[in-house]
Amino acid sequence: MADLRSDFVGIRSPNPFWLASAPPTDKEVNVRRAFAAGWGGVVWKTLGLDPHIVNVNGPRYGAIWGADRRLLGLNNIELITDRPLDVNLREIKAVKRDWPDRAMVVSLMVPCDEESWRSILPLVEETGADGVELNFGCPHGMSERGMGSAVGQVPEYIEMVARWCKAATRMPVIVKLTPNITDIRQPAGAAKAGGADAVSLINTVSSITSVNLDNFSPEPSIDGKGSHGGYCGPAVKPIALNMVAEIARDPATRGLPISGIGGVTTWRDAAEFMALGSGTVQVCTAAMTYGFRIVEELVAGLATWMDEKGHADLDDFRGRAVPNITDWQYLNLNYVAKARIDQSLCIHCGRCYAACEDTSHQAIAMKPGRVFEVKDDECVACNLCVNVCPVEDCISMVELAPGEIDARTGKVVSPDYANWTSHPNNPAAKAAE
């Protein structure tokens, strides 16, 4: 049986599944239920200085759904904890005392001055918590007050605050990053430069989920007005995966421990984040949608897959996909594929034809009897037909073997690797030799 135990910058947990700092981790009662359900750790919902903040008294969440109300994306305008600091600290201490084997990380967000940070850290340390996570991520509300993503969008601030914190506590310091920037490597590098032990990402994406077309209020609507919120859930996972990968493969940040966050819903999502270098994953929307019991599937699913693949522990596969992330310019231009339609699986809907004919390369022929065939002399292997086909594996991209002729270009497929850097059309190409 695979060993799921995790040691993330010295923070141990029986499995790598942590609940992210968010409503599920705001109170003792929730966190106790989470640990009882099997979660490996929590990042306690962000603490701030007293007087505690207040939340709106109307809707805090908006969502988008699939046809059967499957929640695909969630948006929130909730702020950090709206309970007094001492209440949270007391509860953190009590829970950690009763669940010593679980990771207890505390999220923090205080004004961007050294004294504020220096003063709160000892209070957290006193609870017995395992680490802190600096919330430089929330894009809504607190950012208007110079906190959250307002800090996370300025690498110099990240570095400065990380350095203050490292100097003021023995606890591991994790910096939580906002995706609402142009280049995630800059804030990650700043966190590293400031001495942070790890980064966690992504926080939520600035968003408006929808507009009410009767009263023209954005959703969620508070008395007819709306404010952008933070978007999360399955819809943001691809954005998060890319940002994790960027940090994992950048020479400046390579090896910086990452706690992956963003739409983790099943064990598979978690495994993907970990394959891109995440040591732990943090979950929120899935728990808020389905409740804490999903951790049973996450744990069992990850272990089952690891056993199938022969991965004894998390280190066995962590980061395994990182070397395969590269720049476009290094992709092999001599790799040639063609779409192949398995006629025995085709249900003759014609979506591949409409997509290719209307919007791509006119490379699928519609023949009598609704038979769809790929025109090799037009097919550029773009994969759109595969993506729109409703039948799994009906259309696949088949690699042409070296020596075969690409009917589109008339050229023989070369066995050699060749990329854009040496392509004759590249004005900046260097001679191959």
Next chain:
Amino acid sequence: MAPSPQTPGIVAGRLTEDALRENFADIAPPLTAHEALVAADRCYFCYDAPCTEACPTSIDVPLFIRQIQSGQPEASARTILSQNILGGMCARVCPTETLCEEACVREAAEGKPVEIGRLQRFATDAAMGRAQPFRRAAPTGRRIAVVGAGPAGLACAHRLALLGNEVTLFDARPKPGGLNEFGIAAYKSVDNFAQAEVDWLLDVGGITLRCGERLGETVSLETLRAGHDAVFLGIGLSGVRALGLTPAGARIRPAVEFIAEVRQADDLGGVPVGRRVVVIGGGMTAIDAGVQAKKLGADEVTIAYRRGREKMSASSYEQELAATEGVRILTDSVPVGVKLNGTGSLVEFARPDGETFTLHADEVLTAIGQTLGATPEALALSGGKIAVTGAGRTSLPGVWAGGDCAEGGDDLTVTAVAEGRDAALDIHASFGDAGLSGS
């Protein structure tokens, strides 16, 4: 003692009011808004969609389903109704399992097609509660007589009116609707839907309805031709084939009569039905009659068909419905004799191997086909129906025909609608530009 299913003879009130209400409730209740969204999500929006191809009225099925997905059932209904003004009734009575849903690629893929019929009903129900979405073109000054206010005549009249013509719509019965009103099982069209649909359709304007006018009796084709720019005949099949075995006194009657009686009854508890009912035939009419006899409380209902099951024109869905309701279907059973037996009859059948057997029947319902009634002599016939070419042109200039009375096409509501609509377009086109300008 109140009658029960086992009470001998032909009596009314075999079941309680509650049981009858339940038995004759909507057989396919409408989808809720959420169910419709989920059902609509299954549509793949096929290219050159096979379902549209399979629809006799060529409804743009993927488009109307997409309009349901995007939350606009009324717009969806407009897509449907622009091709098929009786899309509401067709959603209820079309044998979708042999038309659009059979063609659905998901039927091929997983044996579970998109529920096109139910989605069509969802959309058209949304439109029925609202004003007619179509507006008439400028008046042409043309006057057309449409004879028969069934599906073909209604579709023809509506399209002609839409194009700016004035239509007089005649029907022999006391109320319009044709087979939609008189010939469909009650549980397929509850809450007086057929009349509501006709009222909604006539709302377009330009159509004057004259009921109780029978061609060849109160109105003649010659008069209609003389007084109108064109005539459309959608007179259906008013005759029924007889069994030819009927001894005097035997309770044998056409199934269509029984179906009409059930449909028109204000109180189903007052409709008499035999304890043992034998229905002879293998089409939709036989199923509608047999199932309704059972639902009225008949103890034993048998549908006997002379050929094999694969030849039955009733769809497999209809056959399953009969089986579920407890109606027995006998195939390869040719009726060869009827004898009186007390108050009922003994019906003798022969099997292909020559073996014979006998069924007791308090009541025999025949559903062995309908025939064209009396038609004006001047009209050429073909195969027992009014001969037509193109979009319903008969042998007489200025006279068109469509629906069950005309040759060609299946005898389905949806086919009748298509023929009526297309004849209207052809009639209108025949007027030329002069007609369009109203001169």
